[in-house]
Amino acid sequence: MNKPALLLAVQAALEGDWDQSHKIAQDYSDPMANWIHAVLHKIEGDEWNSRYWYARTDGKKYEGYSDANAELIAIQNSLK
Numbered sequence: 032m033n034k035p036a037l038l039l040a041v042q043a044a045l046e047g048d049w050d051q052s053h054k055i056a057q058d059y060s061d062p063m064a065n066w067i068h069a070v071l072h073k074i075e076g077d078e079w080n081s082r083y084w085y086a087r088t089d090g091k092k093y094e095g096y097s098d099a100n101a102e103l104i105a106i107q108n109s110l111k
Contacts, residue, residue, distance in 0.1 A: 037055070041103050069093070
């Protein structure tokens with residue numbers, strides 16, 4: 032896991048730069064990157080793809096957070 036890169040992905044997502052965040056997240060295949068990837072697709076409104084990426088995390092669920100920004104902050108805190 033590349034924590035600095037994943038923190039950049041989360042920061043980009045929080046700032047509304049979905050494309051940059053997605054590019055970073057898809058470069059990694061660990062559960063944390065997959066969680067970021069899942070949230071990005073949730074933000075995009077692509078539920079099927081989001082659920083696909085949640086299935087590749089360490090037990091995170093699509094229904095786990097109702098607010099994507101709160102979930103991104105939780106990811107950010109997990110990476111610190």
